[in-house]
Structures are given as structure tokens and as C-alpha cells.
Amino acid sequence: MSGLAYEASGGATPGTLWAVKNGPSTLYKLIFDGTAWVPEAGDWGAGKPLHYANGLGDPDAEGVALTDSGLAGGIFVSTERDNKVGKVSKPMVLRFDATTSGSSLLASNSWDLTADLPVVAPNSGLEAISWLSDTFLVSQGFYDEHTNAAYNPNAYPHHGSGLFFVGLEANGTIYAYALDQTSGAYTRVATISSGFSGVMDLEYEAETNSLWAACDDTCDGRTSVLKIAQSGPAAGRFVVNTVYERPAGMPNYNNEGFAIAPQALCADGVKPVYYADDTNDGGHALRSGTINCTPLPAGPSTSTSTSTSPSTSTSTSTSTAPETTTPSGTPSTTAPSTTAPSTTAPSTTAPSTSNPMPTPGPGTTVKVSAETVVAGGSLSFTGSGFIPGESVAVWLNSDPILLGRVVADANGTVAGVVTIGPNTAPGAHSIQLIGDSSRTASASIIVLAASSTDPDNSTASAPLAHRTSGAPVPAPALARPELAQTGVNPAVWLSAGIIALLAGAMLTVTGRRRRT
Structure with missing residues (x-):
């Protein structure tokens, strides 16, 4: 399984995880049944194969994203090539209407970015995709490199209400596009460095105004956080704010999907984060941890339907052996697919973060x-x-x-x-x-x-x-600043305990070849 996207429920109950498999190209709709993420019954039981608009081909699906219109706005998938013509690169963004019935889906819109992107190998193309709203971009003073001015959504008729950010595996670069929703036309608005040699998934976290870039085992599972600089020479542009090592206790899996649950699922100071493993290491396609978050004000919508005590849920899962360790390093006895997403205690590793464009300090x-x-x-x-x-x-x-x-x-x-x-x-x-x-x-x-x-x-x-000063400092196990910029110390946010949630056999997912 490759890309992930989280569709919020609108409340404190778990929403929907949308996932894509690259070959044969398949879209999965996963729902949380109280103990595990499973394919929705009916048409979605085995996932739905994806095809181009003409009903042919097997687009190599790598990333998946939704807009602020939710499912009604369509499912957008980034693809590297047509698997039936595997030696030819074909980086495209495809839109699918997942509300239609039937056993497969045909693209309703497509944007072929081949002419605008660097020439890359067939297996090194578009891996990642995310959508960011115009409201956010304008509020942050986003700089439009096409017009050489502050971003003005009115410059791009029919592009919808936001921009699509796609990541190229070959060079680790992120490209922002205005995609004309009435045609296959597009305009590149910005070119951004992810901080890595390759980028496998992108995730926008609205609560912290952050764009996350995830790299797989070729970068040792690191992630970077990008923010729009508010001052200095890069003002208006996304810059890397922090680079993190993979969570402590997680082996160097081929994680190509990365999704963060919305703030509505923040309970007891944590909320879920998900990883999709493209190689199905250990027989698992999906794993989960927790991140620190700022709870919403007390009220009916702030409680979750699952236990907040670690490892309290059980089931008769048929998936394979338990995975990884808890944050303290003690082997976990929780079986895959048996623990609610938000039940793992957070790490206490000291954080290491930075502001994107701070002002000079006295005497520095x-x-x-x-x-x-x-x-x-x-x-x-x-x-x-x-x-x-x-x-x-x-x-x-x-x-x-x-x-x-x-x-x-x-x-x-x-x-x-x-x-x-x-x-x-x-x-x-x-x-x-x-x-x-x-x-x-x-x-x-x-x-x-x-x-x-x-x-x-x-x-x-x-x-x-x-x-030459101090000890070598690897990036910590994922720390980030608190949501409120009040000068308080940053909070460590990603649990070192990663719980396998879904056995690959349940989705008949086969791991594709590792890149060489």
C-alpha cells in the first residue's frame, strides 16, 4: 500500500482512511470497526481498481488526497506511469468520483504533468500529493513564483479553492499547481525543496500550518516539516522548519504513506498518525502511532469512542505477529489490529525544533x-x-x-x-x-x-x-512546537510505540519491488 489520506468524520469519531495500492492500481476505503481498520463492506470490500478515463490502463497510484469539499470534490491520485506500459514515465494527477457505484473507477479528470517536470525514470515519478486551501495560502502570504507576486487565487480561473502540491521521488522536490478543474490545463505556482533526495508523501496539518514531507527507507524514514516563512529572504515561500528521524522503535520500513488525524480526535493530549508500508514488511500494510496535540475545549465533541489506556482493547484478529515496541522500549503484547489508534502513550524524548525565520538574538x-x-x-x-x-x-x-x-x-x-x-x-x-x-x-x-x-x-x-562543539546530534524522535506560539517549550509528539493495524493479507496487498 502506498499513499494515505484521512477524511474526517466531522466529529470525535474516527473518519475514513483512503489508501492506494500502486499495482494493480487500487483505491481502498478503510473504516475503523472499533478494533481495526478494515475495508468497507459492499463494493469496497476488495478495493476498487483504477483506470484512465477511457477505461483502459493501470495507472501506478502512489499518492491520494481530498480537497475541502470532501468526497463530493473527488479523490485525487498522483501516478508515476501506466503499469501496462511500465518502461515509460507518465506523471499525472487523476480525479476519481468515489461516490459512484460499481467495482472499478474511471478517471473523471486528468492532468498530465510530463511536459512540466524533469525527465525521470518510470519508477521515480509522482509519489506524493496534498491539497492546501487558498484561504490558508493567502493568509500566510504565499509567494507565487509564476506571477512573481503574492499569490492571488483570482489569477487562476476554474482551479477550485486551493492548490495541489505534488512530490517527485527522483529529486525530492515539491511542485505546487493550480489545476483547472474544467480541463487538463495546469499552471505551476511554486517549486519547493523537501529537504530530502526523494519525497513519498505529503500531508497538510491545518492545526499547525505545516506541510509534512515523508521519505521512505531510502532516507531512513525521515520526515520534514515545512512552513511558509513570514520574514527574511524566503518570506512567502515554504521552507524546511524541522527534519526528524523516524520514530524510535520503528524499523526502517518502506513507508510511502503518511496521514495525520484531525484535531477533533485529540484526546488526553494525543491523536493518531498513520503509516502505509509499500513493501508489507512483517505482513502489515498499515501502522499507527500517536502525536501530541492540544485538546479542544471541553464538550460533547471532544471525547473519543475508544479507550485512552494503552493496550486495553482485544479481538480475535487473524493477522500476523505483534509489531515493534512501546515508548519505554518494553516489547508490546498488543496484537496488530487490536488497539484503537489513540491508545499509545507519547514519548518523552527531548525535542529539537526551530522557527523558520527568527530574528537575531542579542550578541549572537x-x-x-x-x-x-x-x-x-x-x-x-x-x-x-x-x-x-x-x-x-x-x-x-x-x-x-x-x-x-x-x-x-x-x-x-x-x-x-x-x-x-x-x-x-x-x-x-x-x-x-x-x-x-x-x-x-x-x-x-x-x-x-x-x-x-x-x-x-x-x-x-x-x-x-x-x-566540534558538543556531541553529534541526530534529529530526535519527532518533536514539534506547541500549537500556541506563546514561548512555551516544544512538546514531543510522536509515540515510539507503532502498532500494526492492518495485515496486508486483509487487502491482498503485495509489496512492489524496492527501488535500486
Whole structure:
């Protein structure tokens, strides 16, 4: 199973999980029966095969998304190719009307993005898709790279009420499109770096104004959080705010789907998050954890229908062996498909987050070893004025790229060595240090064109190569800032206990080949 999308119920009861399988292309409608996520009975019992508008082909379905119109607005699927013509790349977005009866679905609209995207291998195309509303984008001052001005929805007739963001596996880039709903026309509005070499799913979390980008086992299961910068050189553009390691206790699965439950399911400070495993590791296609959240005001709509005590629900599930561990590292005895999504206790790992464009802190400075550097070369830096013990992100601007993190020592100083990617555009850039406390400092550098004989042909800046202050700091087990920006400490949000919810056999899902 590949992409996931969560359709809210409108209240505190679980909604619907929409999932796609890439081959043969199938859309699943999963409902929570009190103990497990299962296919809805009737037409949806075995999922519905997907085809192009002419009733032919087998579009390789990778991602799935809905708009603010819900099911009435259609199901949108990102595809890499026609599996029946497997050696030809065909990146497309297809719309399906999932309200119709029948055993299969034909695309009612299609947008072929081949001419606008880089040439990629057939198995490296469109993996991810998400939809963001015009209301949100305008409120955040989103910058339209097509018009070179603040985004104005009126510039794109018939595009609906938002933009579609799609992720390309081949380069980890996110592309924002206005899709004309009356034709196959489209306009690219923005091009965004996910912070990864590949992106497998995108998820918009309205409660935190965040766009999540998920990478699979090729990136060790990391995720990044992107926000629209409110100031600085990237103002109006999505920039990577935080990069996280996969949850503690979760093996490096081939997770290609990622979905977050809405705030209405926040109970006892947690709500569910879901992963779809494209390889069906351990015989499971779907797993769940919990994330910290801010509960809604007390009232009838804020309680959930499931227990909030860990591992209290049981059933006679026929799925395979139990999965992973609880946050404390103690082996879990909860069988797959037997625990409600929100019953796992949250982790207590210390967080490490940063604001996208904070203002300089008092006395915060950074110095670099050279004012010029050849693309592909390295330079060292030192910084001071940070809070002792805080995590400090190291960025390359003007096209923001997260290089890594260091930890301030007892004197509030940091130091390290970074490598500038060989394809970095020549010209003026800066090394920017951003502390979790919102202190920041930057130093200007000039990047010179790499030699044509440079054997390194990577396409992004290399990660932090060496840290001379404090211990090496891997990204934590998924932490994020509190929802209210009031200066309180960030809260760790993703439970290390990942519970397998659905055996692959229940959906007759077969794992596709791993990428090489």
C-alpha cells in the first residue's frame, strides 16, 4: 500500500482512511470497526481498481488526497506511469468520483504533468500529493513564483479553492499547481525543496500550518516539516522548519504513506498518525502511532469512542505477529489490529525544533573560515551567543537547505564543518544558524562555480560533516512546537510505540519491488 489520506468524520469519531495500492492500481476505503481498520463492506470490500478515463490502463497510484469539499470534490491520485506500459514515465494527477457505484473507477479528470517536470525514470515519478486551501495560502502570504507576486487565487480561473502540491521521488522536490478543474490545463505556482533526495508523501496539518514531507527507507524514514516563512529572504515561500528521524522503535520500513488525524480526535493530549508500508514488511500494510496535540475545549465533541489506556482493547484478529515496541522500549503484547489508534502513550524524548525565520538574538554571532567557497567544497564555522545546550540548525540560504544541527556548549558556542553541494548556484549566499530559542545569526559567503572536472555530481548540499562543539546530534524522535506560539517549550509528539493495524493479507496487498 502506498499513499494515505484521512477524511474526517466531522466529529470525535474516527473518519475514513483512503489508501492506494500502486499495482494493480487500487483505491481502498478503510473504516475503523472499533478494533481495526478494515475495508468497507459492499463494493469496497476488495478495493476498487483504477483506470484512465477511457477505461483502459493501470495507472501506478502512489499518492491520494481530498480537497475541502470532501468526497463530493473527488479523490485525487498522483501516478508515476501506466503499469501496462511500465518502461515509460507518465506523471499525472487523476480525479476519481468515489461516490459512484460499481467495482472499478474511471478517471473523471486528468492532468498530465510530463511536459512540466524533469525527465525521470518510470519508477521515480509522482509519489506524493496534498491539497492546501487558498484561504490558508493567502493568509500566510504565499509567494507565487509564476506571477512573481503574492499569490492571488483570482489569477487562476476554474482551479477550485486551493492548490495541489505534488512530490517527485527522483529529486525530492515539491511542485505546487493550480489545476483547472474544467480541463487538463495546469499552471505551476511554486517549486519547493523537501529537504530530502526523494519525497513519498505529503500531508497538510491545518492545526499547525505545516506541510509534512515523508521519505521512505531510502532516507531512513525521515520526515520534514515545512512552513511558509513570514520574514527574511524566503518570506512567502515554504521552507524546511524541522527534519526528524523516524520514530524510535520503528524499523526502517518502506513507508510511502503518511496521514495525520484531525484535531477533533485529540484526546488526553494525543491523536493518531498513520503509516502505509509499500513493501508489507512483517505482513502489515498499515501502522499507527500517536502525536501530541492540544485538546479542544471541553464538550460533547471532544471525547473519543475508544479507550485512552494503552493496550486495553482485544479481538480475535487473524493477522500476523505483534509489531515493534512501546515508548519505554518494553516489547508490546498488543496484537496488530487490536488497539484503537489513540491508545499509545507519547514519548518523552527531548525535542529539537526551530522557527523558520527568527530574528537575531542579542550578541549572537557566526564566523566562517572563508568568504568564498567553490560549489562542492567545504568551510568551517563558529557561532556564539546561543543558549547552552540548545540545538542549533545550520542552513544554507538563499535557496534554503538544511545542512544539519549542532549543540551549543556550556558557553553557548557552536562549531562545525559543512559541505556546499556542487550544484549550488554561483553567487551570494549565507550560512545561517538558527537556535531552538529563536536566536539566529548569519554570515555572507560567495559560492563559485564548481570545476567541470569535479567528480561529485550530487544535487544538494551535504549534511553536516563534523561537529566540534558538543556531541553529534541526530534529529530526535519527532518533536514539534506547541500549537500556541506563546514561548512555551516544544512538546514531543510522536509515540515510539507503532502498532500494526492492518495485515496486508486483509487487502491482498503485495509489496512492489524496492527501488535500486
